[in-house]
Amino acid sequence: MEMRAVYAACLAEMMEKDKNVVVLDADLAKASGTRALYERFPEQMFDCGVAEQNMASIAAGLSSYGFKPWIESFTPFATRRICDQVAISISYAKRNVKIVGTDPGISAELNGGTHMSMEDIGVLRSVPGVVIFEPVDEVQLKAAMPVLNAYDGPVYVRLFRKQLPVVFGEDYKFDLFKADVLKKGKDLTIFVSGFLTKDVLEAEKQLADEGIDAEIINIHTIKPVDCETVVASARKTGTVLTVENHNVIGGLQSAVLEALAAEKIPVTAVGVQDRFGEVGKLPYLREAMGLTVENIVASARKAAALK
């Protein structure tokens, strides 16, 4: 299933159970997969039109009335464009609003550089009080949705819209503040967020063939990062690689570096090298940004050699 279809189905279930759950769009309901919910929940779905700032602050107002709003847009417009509204109307005011940004990083594909957020995590990571969550697959997303809805405070959900290969089994147990150890290893730790997790697991097979035993940890919640798991694994393996579909400044690498600030452990990164996006399909963009299995393998090799 497409990630947005899973997301919309979860929202529908939540809205059915709880009339306080409301969803606000800024003319991207179709893109977010929630268009069909307008007929089913006319009193819980609101399209603000192309006015993201207004959408964010209206959600804050609704939250003060006891509603649990979810707001949606593409990642750049859900973050950098409305940074002040998220910071002040929502987080500073302690409003329970969920912010969903779709098409993170290179997944914006043909919408190109203007719609391709390489900085959204960095923008919101520096705003106090905002939890940042990026799902790996539909299993994790499905497990996370009710947890996010029950969490009383702002969460930014970085949502890949289209279908993704499934990584987690149906017995997966989700903890919003606990990273998931996908494979134990001893030669290096690879921390990865979002859809690149599948690529890291593929890279791991090649590394195993070369005799490199990698520990693979999915960081689904980039803020607050699970420092305990990050530090324990890094201390155990002694060298770290981070893999992210985001600028290496401000995102997962930064979060891991901060967690390891007091440790003498080398950190290597695969991620967007401080540049804007451009148009293209995923295979082209993966090559252009170095987000390939080959680059993950090569970078892991380098990281392992740094011990």
Next chain:
Amino acid sequence: MSYDLKEVCKDIRCDIMTCIGHLGVGHIGGCLSVVEALAVLYFKEMNIDPKNPKMEGRDRFICSKGHAGPAVYATLANRGYFDKKELLTLNQGGTNLPSHCDMNRTTGIDMTTGSLGQGFSCAVGVALGSKLRKDGATIYAMIGDGESQEGQIWEAAMFAAAKKLDNLIAFTDYNKLQIDGSCEQVNDVAPLAEKWAAFGWNVIDVEDGNDVEQVEEAVSHAKLGIGSGKPTMIILNTLKGCGVQWIVDLGAGNHNCPVSEEQAEAAIREIRGED
């Protein structure tokens, strides 16, 4: 219970002077210009209970021009939400009365405001919430004229009309001044009445927004608009610094300026007509 609103306005003005004078500096001009509206709302029109500030279905006031916080605090204290002595903690470290309104700190404040433009959208969200709850509340909001240069104001204006939020009654404190000079010179917001009407709002233009009787009449009239399917904008032509001549004379310089305790005491005598 009915109040003598002219006396209420004097009390609020004096308390604004006292707390800003005690601190030594503050957003005095735009606090003094909104007093009549606050008096009419909190002492006549709003369905509120200071002893039960979170009462369900209460009317709400959102001061989108959040820098008028001290005026709202003086009003709340006079209305019995908290002790007047607390006003002397205004804007000091650890206070519950920060420069700009904070719903998590101050009893009686229903929305955190201060980043201009946002509070008005929040008020629209609150009005929508009230409609969804069908609790019959009236939602009031105050925006500044300089604030009306924010694009977000007009995003909110469009949405409120489109969603027929006729339970929303807003005011513009049209004192014609902003930090860098007159609104006309900086980036003219005129003609305001025509703009709001074009956005689908009922518009009431109050010739003197510092004449409490004119404000009373405007709010009574605005309430008739509930059920019309249109939100209402009351444009208050006000005087920035109203009530204290030397502050008025500072012009745009009175937006945020030093006020000594002696100046505050003299101003209070002027407001009370004791000079």
